[in-house]
Amino acid sequence: MKLNDSAFLLLHADDNLVIAKRQVSPGETIVESNGAPPIATTASIDMGHKIARSSIAVGDPVRKFGQIIGFASHPIAPGEWIHSHNLTAGHLSLDYAFSSDIPAPPEPVEGRVFQGFRRADGRAATRNYVGIISTVNCSASVSKYAVDQIRRDILEQYPNVDGVVALTHKGGCAMQYDGEDHHQLARVLGGFAKHPNIGAYVIVGLGCETGQTGFLVDDQSLVQLKGASQPQTGSPLVLTIQETGGTAKTVNRTVELIKELLPEANKVQREAIPVSEIMLGCECGGSDGYSGITANPALGIASDLLVAHGATSILGETPEIYGGEHLLTRRAITPEVGQKLVDLMHWWEDYTGKFGTQIDNNPSPGNKKGGLTTIYEKSLGAIAKGGSTALQGVFKYAEPVTSRGFVVMDTPGYDPASVTGMVAGGANVVAFTTGRGSCFGCKPVPSIKIATNTPLYERMSDDMDFNAGKIVDGASVEEVGRELFEKVIAVASGEKTKSELQGLGDEEFCPWSIGPTL
Structure with a gap:
């Protein structure tokens, strides 16, 4: 089902909400292509935020990407803004269906090189x-x-x-x-x-x-x-x-x-090396409502292309997989790999509980201002960075990554600590998506900054390397993902990122400490 209005975006036919593609004024109408009566917005709503396309009763699930992102805490009328005031995470009952939907290996691609x-x-x-x-x-x-x-x-x-x-x-x-x-x-x-x-x-x-x-x-x-x-x-x-x-x-x-x-x-010189030896660390920071719609899915396409070339793509930030892990366990190459991921989720529940916190304390205030409300919503968008290929392995923090293909590393959601773990594990390029803005660098590895929306890309032009926001303007996710794949190869070959040009990356080395300070 599509919308006959360029101001709103419907991601999945099962969703009971749409996304504002720009700043929306009260009284603007959401017109669907199935002939349903138009829906008028009831408030001024920021770009990337959610608007109900039907009535949602208290306790009813709210769906985005065709998945549950939380439950209504108050009655929500059609056209009403959906956010922290009327949406809560609640408890999900997930069916892990281990290894029930393992994707076929992508058609292998050979012969492509980078200059390393x-x-x-x-x-x-x-x-x-x-x-x-x-x-x-x-x-x-x-x-x-x-x-x-x-x-x-x-x-x-x-x-x-x-x-x-x-x-x-x-x-x-x-x-x-x-x-x-x-x-x-x-x-x-x-x-x-x-x-x-x-x-x-x-x-x-x-x-x-x-x-x-x-x-x-x-x-x-x-x-x-x-x-x-x-x-x-x-x-x-x-x-x-x-x-x-x-x-x-x-x-x-x-x-x-x-x-x-x-x-x-100083004696070394760049030479042709197979793309299969690229190991990409995938990170998102300063996320917004578009992260799971533009930059993260585009990075997922680039990840799939790297996997097809025999390379490795690492998805980190375990707390930002929480609530979406059932989509990855289905892709796990073996049930044991899938169970390893679920065990991490239980560990994080216990770990955060020891300190009287909850995983749903993430999203951050900046994430919420950008349109994200619950950890489930953030996670469903974040795991899109991992593409669509089989999950080949799950690794401890900073453990050497020995598998080719798509893998998960257990890292916290805090960007410096997360990227530090992936680089320690072998990542030699980092792709960092952001909707609110980031100036992250991570010497000795280049960090490609990918904007989820065009206004950010233009506003922080000295920091952003790539604009995935053109997807909102009509470019396909696959097209932009292929462009991003080429960007990864160019950067691996020596093209300087914006963070490198500004000399960033000395302060972001941040080993994760999990125990008490004695």
């Missing part, structure tokens, strides 16, 4: 960075001081090196030694040390922290990167401030070590 860096051990990189990895917050300043000096005095001599990044954070101590948080932080730090986009690195610690450098090296089997083009060998370069003699001496020693690494790191 091939490491000596075979790994494929999209950028070439040197990293300084802090084991603990106490060594963060030393790492940053060293990077500042290198950027100011040395880096321009090495044009093939994209940059030197200080991977600093607020943790590393006051956690259970050898506990879950300790191992998770080690996975993150080790994942970045071993990331193909890091051509060489130095580890800097304080010396007395819980997150000992020795533990990290042993737990993650870290070896020295002699440079971007030389095989890995021996023990990694490790400094502790206490043993080196304090802040100034450690900064100087770190700079000396990076000076030794830079000439080798």
Whole structure:
């Protein structure tokens, strides 16, 4: 069923609401193509928000995308604005139907390449960075001081090196030694040390922290990167401030070590690498009512195309799958993979409950201003980023992703922590959809910012890389998704994103801490 009015959008025939495509004034009419009487809007309604197309009684389900996004908390009349004042999440009873609708594999596509860096051990990189990895917050300043000096005095001599990044954070101590948080932080730090986009690195610690450098090296089997083009060998370069003699001496020693690494790191050249070696991390932040209509479905098309080329697409943000997981369990390649996803949902229910919170505290105030009301609505739009292929695996936070195809990684909904986990797991490009606006960067991996609507794309032109809002103006989701697929390949090949051009990405390294601070 279609609407005979360009101001409103009906997403599914079973929906009892429509979406405002622009700012709507009171008294504007919704005209359906089936000859039903026109419906007049009862209030001024913002772009991306929901309007009832029929009467909805208290307790009745409200449907968007053909799925339940919540239940009416007050009677809703035709033409009335639907939002937090009359819609609540309530409780869903979901049928997981494990592996009942596994999609056929997409027709494989071969021969497509991107221009990347091939490491000596075979790994494929999209950028070439040197990293300084802090084991603990106490060594963060030393790492940053060293990077500042290198950027100011040395880096321009090495044009093939994209940059030197200080991977600093607020943790590393006051956690259970050898506990879950300790191992998770080690996975993150080790994942970045071993990331193909890091051509060489130095580890800097304080010396007395819980997150000992020795533990990290042993737990993650870290070896020295002699440079971007030389095989890995021996023990990694490790400094502790206490043993080196304090802040100034450690900064100087770190700079000396990076000076030794830079000439080798600079030797690499871009070469043709199969698109199958792209690993895309899919994120949405600052979402709005159009996220699940334009940018996320378009990214889903791009994800499907990558999978057809043998590549990997990672969907994170487990709390933003909540309420839509039944659509993914049906696509799970085995019932065990589907159950792994459901187990994560139960873990998150228990985890949030321990702190007296509920998962439906997400969406954020900004999300709600953009038209999203419940977590179910947000999740149904968010999982569209994962496309339509079979779910091949479910991975722990920052766990190395070993499956090709579409996978899920357990990450929180907080963008910096979520992307940090996916990059630690191997993502070498990030696609970040946003409806409210984002200025996210994530060195050492490029972040493509995808606007859900044209006004945002034009307003934040210095930050937005791609406009999916043209779908609202009539472009097809498939057409825009194919354009986005080409954008991913271009960025993987070295095209700078807007965040890279502005130098963003130093502050977004954010390992997720799940336990108490002791």
